[in-house]
Amino acid sequence: MQVKEFKPLIVAFCCNWCSYAGADLAGNNRLNYPAEVKIIRVPCSCRVNPMFILRAFQRGADGVILCGCHPGDCHYTSGNYYTRRRMAMLFSMLDFLGIERERTRVEWVSAAEGAKFSAVMTDFAATVKALGENKRLEDLRCKK
Amino acid sequence: MRKCSLDALQALFAHVNASMALYLPVDGSDGKAVYQKWSEGARWSHALNTVRSPKDFFFPQTEDLMKFKTAGKSIEIVDVRNAAEDFVIFGVRACDVKSFEILDRVFLTDPVDSFYASRREHGTIVSVACTRPSETCFCGTFGIDAASPAGDVSCWKTETELFWQANTPKGEAFLQLIAPLTEECGNEAVQAQQEKTAAVMKKLPLAELKADAFGGGKTKEFFDRPEWSELSQACLGCGTCTFVCPTCQCYDIKDFNTGNGVIRFRCWDSCMYSEFTKMAHGNSRLSQKERFRQRFMHKLVYYPENNDGLFSCVGCGRCLSKCPISMNIVKVMKKLGGE
């Protein structure tokens, strides 16, 4: 059997007001990043329920990244502060259960940071790729 | 009757396992007994019984029935059934052996549940008589003799030896299999032990519990009894009693969307749950009192009514020790049975 190169599947939840626009800017400037990254638009990073993250892992994602406005810059003034607490706690819990902490990440990317968006996604994809397939939070039923 | 030394059991288990999968109670990581497939080094637990009943072997908690593979708008149906292989369950107590009869009456009558039937066909049950029952035991209430367990093979354990007796052709075959490691013997030691056990059984706190007040045809007598409210008032509506029960056989069939298709599977359900038998119109039993009543009416009245007076409780005592609020069938029987 031929060994296929492992391509991680990465779900990126992006705040409509900053990181999603940052991704657009990365596009405008043709700043490449791995195609494994698939973006889901949310109104604010605080819209992201831990259930969505677990769902992504269940369905076969190898990494989940959440991007929001820099603290202090939230379009809704405080949404990303709640995100910060929720995700800090969630990630710590996943780590507690022995799930690789590098599989989840929160990054603050503003609408002006196209280069940062591209760099963050490139780095995250490389990190997840190095980790290999998500085994610890997989649902065998969802495997192809 | 044949016997072997307890010291020889490991070799015997290895021998059996070489030709078919052998499951037996071992001490789990939480110190409680659990059925596990035998492997080198696995020790037979000294515990009276397992937390989960052995009904899993024939009626597992979840079981895939079929798969639908989808791609865009196309659907392909995939049969997921595996050819079952022969296996042995060793160390089943008298109460749990009886539970298989109760399950059989549900799953093997027409329409036969082919998943269940296939497993039942391939499984050999080796029971072991009890010597130190717990205060929660009340198998006697339902006419079960803990000292004379049924099953394809019955076993008795003494200080040093294990005695084997085949009750069915499947059991004969099994004894044949272990013949090289066992020897022919008389039943004196077994009888002595049965007498000892019988004496202990009489001392059990629930030895005098009777189920006579219940049985088929008594729906009207019990259905509207006011005591149900009081009995059920503390019930949390969790499914512990049903899931540890060896005779509870309700299940739900659900579809799981895998992203690439759908797995249709069944899983245990509990009549204690508020969504139990939820249909398009809603639920049939809306309050916890009704749900609670359903469970016990089913065990003590409805099931016997349809099954020649056979109660669907075997007195294993699991619900007595596991209910978070210590409400159980014994309390129900005593309250309603007029003690």
Added chain:
Amino acid sequence: MQKVSQQQLIDKAVSLLADGTVSCVLGWTKGEFDYDITPALFTDEASLRQGFVWNDFCGANFSKYLVAKTRKCEGKILVFLKPCDTYSFNQLLTEHRFDREKVYAVGIPCEGMADIDKVKAICGDGISSIDCNGEKMAVQTIYEDAPVQVDASSVLAERCINCKSKKHVAYDELMGDEGDVIDSARFDEVAKLEAMTPDERFTFWQNELSRCIRCNACRDACPACTCEVCVFNNPKSGVENKSPANSFEEKMFHIIRAFHVAGRCTDCGECSRVCPQNIPLHLLNRKFIKDMNECYGEYQAGAEVGSRAPLVNYTTDDLEPGEVFNGRDSDA
């Protein structure tokens, strides 16, 4: 042995019923073997005198019952609250889950509750009676002639060994002496797990959670889980399921449940007490409590009514999600 006697509680309940302060009493009623105690609602003196018990096995936390019972009961309900129960009581009030006016809460001191499994580990099976009224617990089995004398401290439930508080944070009336908040070692077990490598932790939890049978006892006993409709019962939530059909489901269930009660969990320990499979579920909740204490300042859910839990609060200089691991280098 408990400091306030069963008789004192019965007398208190009888007098409050008699003077019309309350119309019913939420208490414990005895079972078959002295340890299988069931919560019950008493409405008259006779049933109280006959059935009410108070001993070392009255572990059930009543607070949760108040949500449903206050909706149904005419008049006030008398509830006896152990110190740990009062935290749940307050937390439910914080969440407006019942009407405080409909409850008359009597705080009772608690010397810790016994774990029947620990009793059985010492005395064996076949218990016919347990007497908790003496200095030591006397356990009679059908296999022994004389009762076995057991030190109550040796059979304390895990949650009582690590009791966080003997102080009542809510009551209308207090029986016995008021205790203090205890500087317990309840986070030690969590810290031990934190010190493991991720692989060890994964193995640990895989082993523990694989026993889960999704009976929902943890959820249904949890005083924080009083949702009108639980997400795990709601087919539209996307996480609904009835069975641990896959190792993912077990993790999902317990992660989400712990997350939902994070900041609301008072660490009463009911989840672990009721788990038929002895999964140390309280460790998940304690992990959240420990993390929140460390990251956002000490917070005890239920310590005061109306307090703002860490996850519905923030400061502008909270640490970043990536920073929660700083200083935990066991596996970096």
Added chain:
Amino acid sequence: MNKSYLQEDLLRMSGVNPRKCMQCGKCSATCPAYDEMEYHPHQFVSMVKNGDIEPLMKSQSLYRCLTCFACVERCPRSVEPAKLVEAVRLAVIRQQGANRMTANDIPALLDEDTPQQLLVSAFRKYTK
């Protein structure tokens, strides 16, 4: 001891973060020993920040500081210069491996106006 390590050491010993300083000079404005000092409190802060520590260690200013803590009290940025002076002094004593003052030095310093207590505290301060 290399320079950056020394700087780190000073900051650790004193607990002072000189980067917080906004160069207002209030420490030096408030210092009663100002005129006796070659390097003044604000200079201590900025020189330590810049890693320019050698001159400070050689300077007599170290021993002119009265440790009255007026600068600590008044600093609007909580920089606490006196603690830094103290740390440099300590570094000198440690590095020299010798004491700045010995019991033999005391008689020469005695005069009628100097309170005994001052000498005792000085002895304590300049000795390991």
Added chain:
Amino acid sequence: MQRIGVFVCWCGSNIAGTVDVKAVAEALKAEPGVVFSTDYQYMCSQAGQDMIKESVREHKLTGIVICSCSPRMHEATFRKTAAAAGLNPYMVEIANIREQCSWVHKEMPIGTEKAIILGKAAVAKVNLNTPLTPGESPVTKRALVIGGGIAGIQTALDIADAGFPVDIVEKKPTIGGKMAQLDKTFPTLDCAACILTPKMVDVAQHEKIRIFSYSEVSEVKGFVGNFDVTIKKHARYVKEDVCTGCGACVEKCPMKKVPNEFNLGMDNRPAIYIPFAQAVPKVATIDPNACNMLKNGKCGLCARVCTAGAIDYKQQDEYIQEKYGAIVVATGFNPISMDKFDEFAYNQSKDVITSLEFERLTNAAGPTAGKLLRPSDGKHPHTIVFVQCVGSRCDSCAQKGKEYCSKICCMYTAKHAMLTRDKYPDTEVYVFYIDVRTPGKSFDEFYRRAVEEYDVHYIKGMVGKVTPQGDKLKVQASDLLSNKQLHIDADLVVLAAAIEPDKSARPLATMLTASMDTNDFFTEAHPKLRPVESPTAGVFLSGTCQGPKDIPETVSQAGAAASKVIGLLAKDKLKGNPCVAHSNEQMCNGCSSCERVCPYGAITYEDKEFRMPDRTTAIRRVAAVNPAVCQGCGACTVACPSGAMDLRGFMNEQIMAEVDAICK
């Protein structure tokens, strides 16, 4: 089941260059719900839009997926297209296959594969979309301005000039605020009263403006366009509509030893008083804490001398209820207390004063009639030391002052120094500074003039200690540039005290559910792009309540706030964003978690009777979202443990469907 049309845009070669658009259209055709799929060169062109409209009709589409550029680019365009075709505009979803696909991936197979996946996610979402209609609420065409300083005055005038009625609530007996206390204003040095008082008169005479002086806001309910406000009008014991402001009572009042707050306590006023000559309204007020008649019923002199009969000792506080469409906060600032700065001897010597006190000392209407005299002995000071940054730019752990720069001190100190040197050339003036911050039109020039033309001694350094000694103030300071410690014998020391928001701001913010920062300055909706709006819809910010600023800035912000208010009040109805949170009452626990994370105060609770699953009825507390206030961030949806709270347009199910589609 939806009938979805998929439209894949080439965007010329922008998309088609790296994505096989035909393959994408073909692949998405097979997705559940998709009944039509096509591609086109420029979907956003008129022809492209016409094609979409045509397809909606032809294929009876209920949902549309456009695979094109970013929704930030053309979502609005395609929503309009859908609406024109008779579809609900919110049945459109866009798969961003340009910015987030074709432009960042170079190889055709990779780009095509990703584009298909993004398309599938959009299809999965549209399958669950429901038509959304923005809610409408009426707008009360009246504005409330809280605070009657220059910020409030300017805002009120601008709004009123646009034709909308405005009410000003001022807690003092007169409007005018801090500016009324100032002498000259930098950098032009025109007199504050000369430019402010005409505006005060304009306010008083404006037919659209009502002034509630000596009043406070006591309750705010409602939401943008529909605020219900209760104003508490303190009893001033003088009938406002009868008093002519003649001042006879003030003259006759025997209780003359009340510290005059308008002059910062540097002189006294009677118990019945008019704060200053140009006060608006020019009506007397009785100080109930000083008046003998009110305290023990003895006196009544003022009532006797009042020919108009305006005195009413029995007057009670009055509560006025009014509806407003918009609220402007203009609560202003105060200098911080100098109590914690012992080193400057403020409490020990009368000759150590704050800059605001200095303003009064140089003001012609002040306690010294404009002559610069020392408060202690009335002598002319010959050496004056100004100290900058007193309490500003402090480290937070110093606990004495504020972390921020108060922004205005450098300029007013330069002004004070310059004016002093101009009027009294025999005076030596020292200014101790950390930095001189003069960004602003003609500001640095102004400061340079103080140094170069007026020879003010600007010294880089700080005053460490001020010690009163005899009739002198011994000032010990550092001169960092010459590396010296200075000892100056001063006659007067002036402290440039930091400014802080008025104490009334915090409770007001709570009433308005408007957020504040740790310094109690109101937070703006966006620090750069929405600087005069509070995150709470309908609440606007004017002046120093939002942050330190000088008069020109305050006035421009006041105008900006007014224009925002006018923009709001000009609407008859407010159309909301339909993508707002909503709570499923059956599932809601009433636990308040959502309310606590809502930045807008959009969630309220009500007790409702419910039929419970077990056939009983129960009164339960449940959340209700006000769609006019909700901005749709979704913070509540995650805080809600039961999942009762969901966000329209970004429902849990929709996002999970997207996740599923991506992870297939």
